[in-house]
Amino acid sequence: MSTVSVAANTFGSGGAEPYAEALRRNDAVTLLLRDDEQGAASRSTMDVARWNAGADDADLTLLGSVAGPVLDIGCGPGRMVRAAAELGLEVLGVDVSPTAIAIATEAGLPVLQGSVFDALPGEGAYQTALLVDGNVGIGGDVSALLTRCRSLLTATGEIVVELHPDDDRDNTYTGRLVDARGGESELFPWAEIGLRPMTSLAEQLGFTLLQSWAIDGRTFCRLA
Template sequence: MTLTETTTARPTFGAGGAEPYAAALQNEANVLYLHSVHSTHSAGMAPMDAGRWSADADATDHSLLEGAAGPVLDIGCGPGRMVRAAMDRGLSAVGVDVSPTAVRIALAAGLTVLNRSVFDQIPLEGTWGTLLLVDGNIGIGGNPEALLRRCAALLGRDGELIVEVSGDPAHEASYEGTIEDSLGRRSSSFPWAEIGVDALRLRAVAVGLCVTQSWLLDGRSFARLARR
C-alpha cells in the first residue's frame, strides 16, 4: 500500500495555533481540554489524557476488538494504539489521522497509518470489516450524520462500526471547538460534535445503519452499528 498524503483545507482537531495536541503527543502537558470557542468552560467532555492515546491499548480497548473481523480501519487513530491492538489479534489494520505528528509517531512504530481525513480517498472502500470511532472521534467534522454516512460507504456488507459515545444517552451538541493544554496554549478552532446513544440511533437510521448493541465499560460508553 502506498502511503500518500492528502491535504485538506478543513480545520481539524487540535491543529493550528499553539499546536497543543501535537505537543501533548510528544509528552508535553499531556492533559488537554476541549472548549467551545464561545465559552471558557469545557463543552461537556472531561479533561483528556493524551498520554493514554500514546500508551498501549488497555483492557477496555482490547475488548472492543473481541469478535472483530478484518480488515480494521481506525478513524482518527492518533499514534495508533488501536491499530497495534488489532494487529496483535492477527487482524489486518490501518489507521487514518489528520495530524502529521500522530502519523509520524505511528509510522515510526511500524504501523500502517494514512495522513488524511476520513472524507478523503480511503483504500478498500466498501470492504472494511470493522471501523473504529473511539476517543470521541464521532465528533470529527462536527456533523455525526455526515460521518456516519461516510462510514456506511466504507463498511463491507457484513461490516460493523464501533463508536464511543457520550455517557448521557440523550446528549447531542455540535460546536466550534478549540483544544487547550494546562499551560493555556490553544489550537485553532475546528468543528466538533458530541452525541449519546439515543441521538446516535436516530442519525444511524438516516444513513442506513442501526445500533445493534450499546454498553458501558470502565466509565466509557460504546455502541455497535451495522447495516439495516
C-alpha cells in the same frame, strides 16, 4: 478583512499545536476541549496520556468482538492499530495529524496521513470502522461521518462508536484544544453524541443498532 475558515481546521491543529505537543512529550497529560461559544461553561477532558499508552481492557474487549479488515479513523499515534495487529486483525489507521502519523510510522504501524473524507485504499472492503476516543465528532457532522463510513464498509460491515458518557448529549459546536500551560489550537468543528440521540440518528440513516455497552466509564455501540 480576512476570516478564518473553521471548517478547514482539524482537531487540535494550528495555533500553539497543543495536541501535537502533547503527543511529542509522551507524558501523563490531558487537554481541555472547549466549546468556543460556551467557554469554561462547556468543556471536556481529552486524555492524551491514554492515547499514548497501550490498549486497555476496554479497548481489548472491543477489538475482541470485531472482524477485519479494520479501519481505525482518527487513529492518533496508533494504540488501537497496534492492538488490532497483535490480535491478528488486518488493520489500517488514518489520521490528519502529521505528528500522530509520524509516531505511528516510526513504530512500524500501518497508517496513513489524511482525512476519512479523502479517497482511501480498500474503500468498500472494510469489515469494521472504528470511531473511538470521541472521533465520532470529526468534522462536526455525525450524520455525514456515519454516511462516509458506510461507503468504506462491506455490505455486512459494522461501525463501532465510542459515545459521550451522557446518554442524552447531542451537541455540535466550534471548539479548540487548550493545554495546562494555556496553549490553544485554532478553532475546529466538533460534535459530541450520546446513546439516545445516536440511536435515533442511526435509525434515520438506515443503520441497525446491534449492541451498546459501557465499560470503565466509557460507552460504546455497534452499528450495522
